[in-house]
Amino acid sequence: MARGIKNHLEIVYLIMWVTLGVIHFSLLYFGYGLRSVHAFADSLVFNGLFTVIGSGLWFMVRYSNLQTKTKAELALYHITGAAVAIFVWMMAGHLILNTLFPEDQAYQSFLKNTVFLRILAGLMFYALLVSIFYLLINFRELKEKSQREARLTGLLKEAELNLLRSQIRPHFLFNSLNSISALTMTDPGKAQEMVIKLSEFMRYSLNFPDNMTGTLERELYNAELYLDIEKVRFGSRLAFEKEIQPEAMSWIVPVMILQPLVENAVKYGVYESEETTVIRLGARILESELEIRIGNTYGFGTMAKKGTGTGLRNIRGRLLNLYGTGSLMKINQTENYFEVTIRIPEYARKD
C-alpha cells in the first residue's frame, strides 16, 4: 500500500479483506450452496482484485484531497472513479473465473445472475474505502497540525523566557546608576551598598533557574532588593509594607512572577505621585492555593490615564499557560488604591 500509511495500517487493510473474503466464501458456500472450490475461487479472485484496486484508490483520494475542488467536481471525480474501478474489477474477475472454470455451467450461470449484486457490493466497497481513506488523511493532517502547534508552544515558551529576561526596564537601570553616581560624591558607603544590591538584583533577573520556578521566599527577596533600590531614588515617596504568612515562604511559584507586579506598583504609584506611595505585599495560604496581593496607593487621575499595562497582561498569560485557567489573577481598583491578587495552585506540573 501507499508509502505514507504505516505498516500496521497495511496489515489492518489486509485483515479487513481476508475477513470480507471469509464472509464472501461463507455466503456462497452456505447461502447459495456453491461447491467449496467455486466459492473459494470466487471469494479469492473478487476480494483479491479489490484489495489491489483499493490500494489504487488511496492515491486517488490523496490526489483529490490535495486539489481544492468544488462539490460537483468531487462528485464527478468519484462517480468516474467508481465506474472505472468497478468495470475493471468485474471484467478482470469474470475473465479469470471464466478461464479457471470454462465448462462449469452451474457456476457460469451463477456468475451471470449475480452481476447486479456484485456491482452493488463493488459500489459499497468503493464508498467504504474512500470514506476510510479520507478519514485517515484528515486524521493525519490533524496530527501534523497538533505537532506544529506543539512546536509553536515550545517557541512561545522560549520567547517568554527571553521576554522575562528583557523585562528589566533600561531606564530603571540608568536612573539607578545615576543615583549611584550622585552617591559616590555625597555618601560613598551608601553608593557601595546600592551597587551590591543592584548587582544581586540583576544577577537573579538575568539568570533565573532553568526550571522556571523558585520559592516565594526567593522571589520576595528579589522584589525587596528592587524596592530597596527604588527607595534610594525616591526616599520618603516610597513606603513598603509586607505581611507574609511564614508557611507561604516555601511555596513554589513561577520565577519572576512578583517582579512585574512590584514594578507596576512603583511605576503607577511612585513615578506618578509626589506624596508617599504605600506598596503593600501580602501572601497567605488559602485552602490549597497561595494567594499573593500586591497593592499601591495612587494619586488622582494617574490610573485612569494609563490603563492596564502589558505587564499585567503578561502575568495573566503566564498563569494561563502554566495552570490552564485565566481566573488566577484579579484586579481591584478603588479611588486611591490599586491591587492585584494572584492565586498560585500547589505546584503540580514539572516543565
Add this chain to the structure above:
Amino acid sequence: MQEKIKVIIVDDEDLARELVKKYLAGLADAELLCECSNGFEALKAIQELRPDLVFLDIQMPKIDGFELLEVLDEKPAIIFTTAFDQYAIRAFELNAVDYLLKPFSRERFVQAYEKAKLRLGTTPQGMASQGTPSLLKHLDDTRQTLDRVITRLGSKITVIPVDKIRYIESADDYVMIHSELGDHLKEKTMKYFEEHLPKEQYIRIHRKYIVNINEIRSLELYTKDSYVALLKTGEKLNVSSEGYRRLRERF
C-alpha cells in the same frame, strides 16, 4: 566682571538634583536660583525668577518636562536630563540646548553648560522664540494619542485628563476646552485635537466643535436638514451634515 548664569534644576529625584548641584558648584559663573521637584513648582519659579538656564528632567509626576515647556511663554535655555534616550529627537525639535543621558559625566555636563552659555551669548533670551511654526507642527505630528491636556492661566496649571473633556470649541487662534474641571483656553488648533484625541471617543461634529460622544444625550432636528447635539449638561451644539454623517457611523 561677567554676569552670572542663573540656573534652575528641575527633577523629581533628590539624588539626581544633588548630582547636578555638585557639578554646578564647580562652575564659577553659575548661580543656582532654586531646585524644583515638579512641574508646578518649576513653572512658578521660572515665571518669578526668570532663569537663563534650566536643567529639566522629562519623566516627572503630574506634568512632564515637555508639558512644562508647552505652557511656558518665555522659554529659558533648556538642557534635558533623563535616562530615556527615546525623547532626544523631540527635545532637539523643541530647540533644547542639549540632552544629557543619565548617568552623565562631569565633562559631558560642562560641555552642555558651555553650549548653553554660547547660545545665551548670541540670543539674549535663550531659546529666543517658541520654535518656528513648521517645527512645532512637526512636533505635534510626532505625538501619539493624548491622555491629558495641560493648560495654564497665569501661573496656575491645570492638568485635564482627556476623558474629563466634554467638548472642545474653536476660538480664533485658541480652543476652549470645556471639561469637568472648568473651561480652559489653549493655544492649539482644532485639527491638532481632532488628530490627537482618542478617535473612538471624540468626534468633530462641526467646524467649531469636537465632542466627547459619551456626553451626548440626544440628537435633535434643528432645521429641515441640520441637527443639534444635546449634551447631558443641557448645552446644545450645532452639528454639520458631515458631523451628522460621522455620528451616524458611530451609533
